Amino acid sequence: MAQQVQGVIAPGRNEPVRVETILVPDPGPGEAVVKIQACGVCHTDLHYKQGGINDDFPFLLGHEAAGVVESVGDGVTDVAPGDFVVLNWRAVCGQCRACLRGRPWYCFDTHNAEQKMTLLDGTELSPALGIGAFAEKTLVAAGQCTKVDPEVSPAVAGLLGCGVMAGIGAAINTGQVGRGDSVAVIGCGGVGDAAIAGARLAGAAKIIAVDIDDRKLETAKTMGATHTVNSRTGDPVEAIRALTDGNGADVVIEAVGRPETYKQAFYARDLAGTVVLVGVPTPEMQLELPLLDVFGRGGSLKSSWYGDCLPSRDFPMLIDLHQQGRLDLGAFVTETIGIGDIEQAFGRMHDGDVLRSVVVF
Structure with a gap:
């Protein structure tokens, strides 16, 4: 049964973002529902809002996120409910010519969830980078979930989902x-x-x-x-x-x-x-x-693209370096904010006043 959660959408080109009720369906085959704990405000989200990526409005913004897997669909074996994960937007297919040549970071057929999240009136949402994590929960392809050490702060771990990894x-x-x-x-x-x-x-x-x-x-x-x-x-x-x-x-x-x-x-x-x-x-x-x-x-x-990363290899390694004191991921977090503060965070980012604002749920 679909769940109702709060999420931040960009309704149209250069329109202010707003918090709306989002319907998140149960995960289908190969999919997972993730309860978001933190999500960074990335410049790519601002590009989406400005129409600089494409015109598939409305967008469900947010993609630089960490959280806990709540449920998974049929056929999912790599993650399970309760796993702490960083979300990635390059879920490799394993079958394209790049993957078969041993270069999966160039995967030409990365995949996202098949089902759509919607507004209450049925309007389909386009999740930013196939994630849409400015929301209490989101639906993704299970391959977009990368398990990392749950001892690390979600506000820090989520940054690997885009900008820091890039x-x-x-x-x-x-x-x-x-x-x-x-x-x-x-x-x-x-x-x-x-x-x-x-x-x-x-x-x-x-x-x-x-x-x-x-x-x-x-x-x-x-x-x-x-x-x-x-x-x-x-x-x-x-x-x-x-x-x-x-x-x-x-x-x-x-x-x-x-x-x-x-x-x-x-x-x-x-x-x-x-x-x-x-x-x-x-x-x-x-x-x-x-x-x-x-x-x-x-x-x-x-x-x-995405730092030519392989999330399953690079995310855990960088978390380990952070925990060893060799990579201060916390230095990238300028402020933590709430879900209703994203429009203002875009302004501070545009003006160069922050390195990263992080939404904490």
């Missing part, structure tokens, strides 16, 4: 930062700071944080940045080269998602260096680069 993975998995490397990170929001933390974990010798906000640069230092560059007051490409003996950084991570900053990343890398795009662009953005410049440099230009 940033750390961009450095470690996609950029393959190694010991002694020089790394530059352009854009020091939640994802950029996570990339800085990931570069530090990987043993980078020099980590250069680039942003236009001195407050964000100060925070980046606490995450592991060894140098900072305010690109509002100077040329970041020249600054990064000056800090790397005139060569450019071994790995440059672009965590903004704009053509201008991507070009900065491209020209700020060493000749055989790597550029990683982890910032999310909007559909209308276009990139122009001289093809001769692309040809004349070695190295790699990479895009990082």
Whole structure:
């Protein structure tokens, strides 16, 4: 029997979000209902609200979440009621050409719950990234549930569901930062700071944080940045080269998602260096680069989806590092808020006043 819970929806493009009663159906085959304990307010949710992802309104927002499995449908064996899980939006299929080649983090057929959550009048909701976790409970594919140590705080664990994993993975998995490397990170929001933390974990010798906000640069230092560059007051490409003996950084991570900053990343890398795009662009953005410049440099230009992570491998590992005191996930939580405070949290995020607001249920 469907359950009635409270959830936060985006009713239309740029309209204020609101709390509504949501109907959550019983889990069908391969599905699970999860009682949400905490969910981070991610910039991707704001993209959904603004219509920057698609126009499938109304959206049930929220995706950076942790909670407890309440019930599962037929055929579910990997999780059971009572399991503490972090939700992920890349539930790999195991059968596509990427999975069969041993690269499941590139899975081309990730899956979500088949059934739809609805409003009381029957209006179907589009869950953000197939999750929809700004709600007391949500319905997901069981493969979107990753078990982790239940001793960790839900407000901390849930951040691995998107931004923190995207940033750390961009450095470690996609950029393959190694010991002694020089790394530059352009854009020091939640994802950029996570990339800085990931570069530090990987043993980078020099980590250069680039942003236009001195407050964000100060925070980046606490995450592991060894140098900072305010690109509002100077040329970041020249600054990064000056800090790397005139060569450019071994790995440059672009965590903004704009053509201008991507070009900065491209020209700020060493000749055989790597550029990683982890910032999310909007559909209308276009990139122009001289093809001769692309040809004349070695190295790699990479895009990082979700930090090229494999949740079953990476989530438990990062939780372990957090519990060992080697990765301070709590440093990403600026504030905890209630379900009715999300519209205001979007404003603080847009203004750069928070690293992460986390809704606690």
